[in-house]
Amino acid sequence: MTVGAARQLLSVEDVGIRFGGVVALDGVTFDIREREILGLIGPNGAGKTTLFNCLSRLYQPTNGDIRIGGRSILKCPAHAIVHEGIARTFQNVALFQKLSVLDNVKIGGHSRGPRSVTADVFALPSCGRRERELTAQARDVIEFLGLTEVEKKTVSDLPFGTQKRVELARALISRPKLLLLDEPAGGLNHEEVYALGDVIKHIRDRMGVTILLVEHHMGLVMSIADRVVALNFGRKLAEGAPSEIQTHPDVIRAYLGGDKK
Amino acid sequence: MSVLPDTSIARNDSTSSIGIRTILLRWSRPLALLVLVLLPLAASDFVTFQLTMLLVYAVALIALNVLTGFTGQFSLGQNAFFGIGGYSAVIVVEHFHLSYLLGIPVAGVIAAIAGILFAFPALRLKGVYLALATFALGTTIPQLLKLDYIEQWTGGVQGMMIEKPMTPLGLPLSQDAYLYYLTLTIALGIYILSVNLLHSKTGRAMLAIRENETAAAAMGVDVAYYKTIAFGLSAAFTGVSGALGAIVIQFVSPDAYTIQLAVAIFLGIVIGGVGWLPGTIVGAAFIVFVPNVAESISKGLSGAVFGVLILLVIFVFPRGAQQVCDRLLGVEHKKD
Ligand SMILES: Nc1ncnc2c1ncn2[C@@H]1O[C@H](COP(=O)(O)OP(=O)(O)OP(=O)(O)O)[C@@H](O)[C@H]1O
Ligand SMILES: [Mg+2]
Numbered sequence A: 001m002t003v004g005a006a007r008q009l010l011s012v013e014d015v016g017i018r019f020g021g022v023v024a025l026d027g028v029t030f031d032i033r034e035r036e037i038l039g040l041i042g043p044n045g046a047g048k049t050t051l052f053n054c055l056s057r058l059y060q061p062t063n064g065d066i067r068i069g070g071r072s073i074l075k076c077p078a079h080a081i082v083h084e085g086i087a088r089t090f091q092n093v094a095l096f097q098k099l100s101v102l103d104n105v106k107i108g109g110h111s112r113g114p115r116s117v118t119a120d121v122f123a124l125p126s127c128g129r130r131e132r133e134l135t136a137q138a139r140d141v142i143e144f145l146g147l148t149e150v151e152k153k154t155v156s157d158l159p160f161g162t163q164k165r166v167e168l169a170r171a172l173i174s175r176p177k178l179l180l181l182d183e184p185a186g187g188l189n190h191e192e193v194y195a196l197g198d199v200i201k202h203i204r205d206r207m208g209v210t211i212l213l214v215e216h217h218m219g220l221v222m223s224i225a226d227r228v229v230a231l232n233f234g235r236k237l238a239e240g241a242p243s244e245i246q247t248h249p250d251v252i253r254a255y256l257g258g259d260k261k
Numbered sequence B: 001m002s003v004l005p006d007t008s009i010a011r012n013d014s015t016s017s018i019g020i021r022t023i024l025l026r027w028s029r030p031l032a033l034l035v036l037v038l039l040p041l042a043a044s045d046f047v048t049f050q051l052t053m054l055l056v057y058a059v060a061l062i063a064l065n066v067l068t069g070f071t072g073q074f075s076l077g078q079n080a081f082f083g084i085g086g087y088s089a090v091i092v093v094e095h096f097h098l099s100y101l102l103g104i105p106v107a108g109v110i111a112a113i114a115g116i117l118f119a120f121p122a123l124r125l126k127g128v129y130l131a132l133a134t135f136a137l138g139t140t141i142p143q144l145l146k147l148d149y150i151e152q153w154t155g156g157v158q159g160m161m162i163e164k165p166m167t168p169l170g171l172p173l174s175q176d177a178y179l180y181y182l183t184l185t186i187a188l189g190i191y192i193l194s195v196n197l198l199h200s201k202t203g204r205a206m207l208a209i210r211e212n213e214t215a216a217a218a219m220g221v222d223v224a225y226y227k228t229i230a231f232g233l234s235a236a237f238t239g240v241s242g243a244l245g246a247i248v249i250q251f252v253s254p255d256a257y258t259i260q261l262a263v264a265i266f267l268g269i270v271i272g273g274v275g276w277l278p279g280t281i282v283g284a285a286f287i288v289f290v291p292n293v294a295e296s297i298s299k300g301l302s303g304a305v306f307g308v309l310i311l312l313v314i315f316v317f318p319r320g321a322q323q324v325c326d327r328l329l330g331v332e333h334k335k336d
Helices: A048-055 A079-084 A101-108 A117-121 A127-142 A160-172 A190-207 A220-226 A242-246 A249-259 B015-042 B045-070 B078-096 B100-122 B127-144 B147-155 B175-198 B199-213 B211-219 B223-249 B261-272 B279-297 B302-316 B320-329
Strands: A006-018 A022-033 A035-042 A063-068 A086-090 A179-181 A210-214 A227-232 A237-239
Touching: A022 A063, A022 A210, A022 A227, A035 A048, A035 A190, A035 A220, A035 A242, A035 B223, A048 A086, A048 A179, A048 A210, A063 B175, A079 A086, A079 B211, A086 A160, A101 A127, A101 A160, A101 B199, A117 A127, A117 B175, A117 B199, A127 A160, A127 B199, A160 A179, A160 A190, A190 A210, A190 A220, A220 A242, A227 A242, A227 A249, A237 A242, A237 A249, A242 A249, A249 B175, B015 B045, B015 B078, B015 B175, B015 B320, B045 B175, B045 B199, B045 B223, B045 B261, B045 B279, B078 B127, B078 B147, B078 B175, B078 B223, B078 B261, B100 B127, B100 B223, B127 B261, B147 B199, B175 B199, B199 B211, B199 B223, B211 B223, B261 B302, B261 B320, B279 B302, B279 B320
Parallel strands: A022 A237, A035 A210, A035 A227, A086 A179, A179 A210
Antiparallel strands: A006 A022, A006 A063, A227 A237
């Protein structure tokens, strides 16, 4: 609907990466537009997570470029990527397992505010003030995701579905421009998936966050994505509206030939 | 409440015994402090000396906890920073004729610089490789202290003596008691700084690195920076503890800082419970007293007895004193 007017937020340009003999990504090119929900689909091993890892600077592409506002992020260290406005969740949940929900979310807010080693060690007033602010911000996000009751619980004690929500909270507190979600519906039951769809839409509509969504749950992708990019064997198969992708012959063939629905 | 990394525990308050537990939890720290303040009044000079050494080791254990317990970085070379601290203090006091009270912080600063310098190569290493690199540091530093070139500063193989400080301001304390209270004050200060750290943004960044480095980086935690801070702080605290130890023992020599000391310090944090600061007192008591206990059981086989005692603790209470304490207070760890 808004396709013509939307500005691009991030561009993936001819990105390729290989691990030994395996070509995990090969000349992948697409744009992410501001305030859209872009679905990224593909059979197992298509390279979706690898692309996420390139975007969050955990992997260095062997060729191509990734730009935000025309600027390449490939020189940026992994810990600076939040400052470019990118936050993410992980496919297999990468929480700080032995820490509480609140602490996990507060660490997600690490980038908000300067380094403060001296103030922290000596418990200077500035440290206490920032700590209270951060706690309040964390509680807001925790409440938004319905986690208030488990706020003090150790993450490893929580069921997988709840952990996924904690990860979402931890990503959101940094106030990202672009949120990368790697299979957020994995391991959720039918109702939870439905509720998750609403949460994702809310994050985009009310908070203005652009979303790149990797998901095998086609019902979810097709119902909330504005556009979809399909990958297979590291290459882009197709790009377009959900309805186009669903009926695209190459996509259908890839999924029938693959091992997942 | 504030000292435990309380994120990792869930209270199991059954109403029947909640009273005693709450009281114990609330008053354990003031009570422990009171005991520590009163102890030397009833103790002989020798026992006071032993208690002072206990506090010295407690500081070294807090220091290793910052590195290993908080940040998850192993070190089998803490003896290096302990020795650097000891020698620095003695050189400041004996060669430059400056105050003991200056020698101690100077030792901390010099050890911190050594720690930060060591952090640069160490940043590239993980797990067992880091342990090996620190081990190499721990075996090298005592050797370097023996070098002829610096013998005029270090006393070479012989080492150096340092006089016991006089009790200042006409305080009604023996020299040993004064040293005890000085050490207690410094140990308390370092304990409080470490608790502050644990509950701050910096401390959380360290815990994040311990739990999952990749995720920490994705959250904007500069892993290299915080590891360097951890090495620096840990070395600084260890240096202070080494300085106090040198002053208490009145002697430094390369043989006092061999790798065995590093092993003892590592053992100490395991006995106390890795990452649990109150456990450092228990770990330190283990280091100071258990070798004597082992010796009293069997003179010839004291080493073996000591080993058996360690194995016993590790098998029965793998999380050390923390586990014992949790069990007594009915605090439950749902997952190891
Ligand atoms: N660090 C790595 N080292 C070696 N090979 C890798 C690495 N990371 C990814 N790969 C390979 O890259 C290919 C793409 O994997 P990737 O995890 O990106 O797939 P995916 O699309 O996320 O699949 P799934 O839907 O199963 O999560 C696979 O063949 C994988 O084995
Ligand atoms: Mg994947």
